[in-house]
Amino acid sequence: MNIIVNGEALETKGKTLLDLMAELGFEGEWLATAVNNQIVHKPERSRQALRNGDRIEILSPMEGG
């Protein structure tokens, strides 16, 4: 399945958002996720099925003004 993660095209075997995050090595309490511009809270990641063409954002705390 072809998806876009943080602006980069990727191919994944993962069925859910949680699978994808494990596959890419994203782990940590501090991450925020969205699929196709909809927020996906941490407990929902295992139920968030991925579909071809999904646009996924995985964001992290960063410095800011």
Added chain:
Amino acid sequence: MLNLYNTSVSSRMLLGTARYPSPSVLDEAVRLSACEIVTVSLRRETAGGKTGGAFFERIRAMGVHILPNTAGCHSVSEAVLTANMARSVFGTDWIKLEVIGNHDTLQPEVFALVEAARILSGEGFKVFPYTTDDLVVGERLLEAGCGVLMPWCAPIGSAMGPQNLNALRSMRAHFPDTPLIVDAGIGRPSHAMAVMELGYDAVLLNTAVAGAADPALMALAFATGIEAGRMGFEAGLLEPRDMAVPSTPVIGQAVFT
């Protein structure tokens, strides 16, 4: 004490966490200035990266209030989504709402700002809107549910200082009961002091501190200037006069002829 959405803080300085030469310099700037609120953002993490986690730990260890921003957002939907993602990570309803309308000046897109503020206030956010010094926009933001206004005094990062003191003065007079925080454009401690003398409740800074040769010392300089400006306002400033007024008593002066 300054009260922001029922949270009381002693320091009237809010400090950004970006562009410091090193994380330890940021720590030192926060410590020396005794600021109690810092701003942060959300950005894409590299796959497998731990940078964000380490940064978050460092901020948490400071023991300050965290004010996440929506920096870089240009639309209502982007800002609302970013705010929700920030709340899920930082665990706070506070959000510094930025919706940018112009790439060169980083001027707020005030129409989208009001709409995003309305949506976010309805979702329980405590919105700190980065806005212009326009009174009507300020009124719309309060109607949208904001309990704080954060007008710019010059473009973000410009260090120009207050470009329109009369507009800032009008804003203070027009919103006597709303906490007003000058956000953006401050370059020097004297700029911060000038707006505090107008009766502004606080100042939000980043580049002027982070970009200094000695950021920690500059943070202290700003904290001192902000406090002095506030004390000057509370003490009651003299209005300027056209003519000289002798300070030494004239009565009893010896006459030598």
